[in-house]
Amino acid sequence: MTDTSPPPRIRLLGGFRLDCDSRPVHVVPGVRRLLALLALQETPIERTAAAALLWPDATARRAAACLRSxxxxxxxxxxxLVLSNENMLELGSGVEVDFHRARRLAAVVAARESPSEEGAVTLLKADLLPGWDHDWVQAEQDWWRQARLRALEALSHRLWSSGDRYQAYAAAMAVVRTDPLRESAHRTLVELHIADGNPAAAVRQYATYRTRLRDELGLSPSPQIHDLVRPLLRHV
Known part of the structure; x- marks a missing residue:
């Protein structure tokens, strides 16, 4: 008989969650870390390596016992959820992981292709396992932060070109919320405000960025963004 039940789903973006049969499942912390590790790896990992990553302060024997538990x-x-043998572990082939979709989406956008994924902005703006500070998570968090910022900026320009200024604005704002000192995103927001006929909003966006840049780094905005608002300053 064919299994028609929905696949298990692991969410890593915005926080960990496991759904089985379309319902959230309580997961103890050790199992949560194990599933997150396998979901991030996306390829098989040796049991000894997984145990060492998950229980770095334990002896190899103790870590192996914790993994078996x-x-x-x-x-x-x-x-x-997990396929295991004597030496290797990997996530079950039918398990869906939101971070895998997000990585593919970022790659599509980076390749200057138009994403078919609905809710692309929502997926790209989510943090990876916020609050997790394990070394094996932080490396992925750092990579994802830069990848999604680049993807969101590219997506914002693509949405603007296609006439969807609302989502273009949402994508650029997601970048600014993540990296408030990223001038390219502020410049996009200023340009969107100008295109929408809102010069006051454009100047406010510029002023917010200029103040924060000065207060935190003692720097001034580049001539490129200043030139966008200079014609507006005497009229606002």
Whole structure:
């Protein structure tokens, strides 16, 4: 008989969550870390390496015992969450992970292609496992932060070109909220305000950026963004 149950889903963006049969499942911290590690890896990992990453302060023997315990405590949905053998671990082939979709989306945008994914801005603006400070998470968090900022900026320009200024503005604002000193995103917002016929909003955006840049780094905005608002200053 064909299994028609929905696949297990792991959410890493915006916080960890596991859904089985379309319902959220409580996951103990050790199992949560194990599933997150396998979801981030996206390729098989040696059991000894996984144990060392997850329990870095334990002896190898103790870490291996903790790993066996966590595997035993895994939820057992109709489709397996983890495939394991004597040496290797990997996420079950049917498990869906939002971060995998987000990485593919960022790559599509970076390749100057138009994304087909609905809610692209929402997916790209989400933080990866916020509040997690493990070393093996932070490397991915740093990569994702830069990848999604570049993707959001490219997506903003693409949406603007296609006439969707609302989503273009949302994408640029997501960049500014993540990196308030990123001038290219502020410049896009200023240009969008000008295109919408809102010179006062454009000047306010510029002034907010200029003040923050001066207060935090002691720097001034570049001539490129200043030239955008200079014709407006005497009229606002």
């Amino acid at each position: 966590m595997l035993w405590r895994l939820v057992k949905p109709s489709q397996p």
